[in-house]
Amino acid sequence: MAKCPHCEKDVTLASAKKDEGALEVHKDVEGVVKKEVMYSCPHCDRVLGFAFFLGGIATGRP
Numbered sequence: 001m002a003k004c005p006h007c008e009k010d011v012t013l014a015s016a017k018k019d020e021g022a023l024e025v026h027k028d029v030e031g032v033v034k035k036e037v038m039y040s041c042p043h044c045d046r047v048l049g050f051a052f053f054l055g056g057i058a059t060g061r062p
C-alpha cells in the first residue's frame with residue numbers, strides 16, 4: 001500500500017485493489033491532445049505527482 005509522503009496516510013490508485021482504509025488518490029486530467037494527469041492526496045490535497053500521455057487520435061483514449 002502506498003502512503004502519502006506529506007501526511008503519511010494510506011492512499012491507493014483507482015485501478016488497484018482497494019485496501020481497507022485507503023482512499024483513492026484524486027486524478028485530474030487537463031488538456032485535449034496532450035493529457036496531463038495530476039495525482040493528489042485525498043487526505044491533505046497535496047500533489048503526489050504528474051503523469052503525461054498522448055490522448056485522442058494517437059491512442060484513442062478519451
Ligand SMILES: [Zn+2]
Pocket residue numbers: 004005006007008009041042043044045046
Ligand atoms: Zn496526504
